[in-house]
Amino acid sequence: MPIAQTLTNTLLLMSALAPAAAQDKSAYSLFNPTPVAQMREMTTDRPDQTESPFTVDAGHVQVEMDFWNHTVDHDSATNQRTLDTALAPVNLKVGLTNAADLQIVLEPYRKTLTRDLNTGAVLDQRHGNRRRHRAPQGQPLGQ
DSSP states (O other): OOHHHHHHHHHHHHHHHSOOOOOOOTTOBTTBOOOGGGOOOOOOOOTTTOOOSOOOOTTOEEEEEOSEEEEEEEETTTTEEEEEEEESOEEEEEEOBSSOEEEEEEEEEEEEEEEETTTOOEEEEEEEEEEEEEOGGGOEEEO
């Protein structure tokens, strides 16, 4: 078989096995949602657990939350323990275009307590709430 024919057959086989070409979804927006058949697979961004570079499809909303989140960190070098508790942190993402979304992370309540295990003294204690907003393409609006 000539080399040109082998190359053509290889390219045809590769194109048949390759995933379908990405569809042009630039016409979709917040008010003209991406059809369900053209939506990407959902990528999760649990509040303060992961930060994904992927956006939500235009005109769709993704809500993720923890009911309760509690972590304990023990620093053996300083013999300090930090307890961190968050109640109902929510990550809300709204697809604005195919390549941009608005992300809002809310924490209605958070408590952080750092204690020196040698003396039992409380070194740092914080209570409150936290809001974080992200503009399209992950650019921060505020902390």
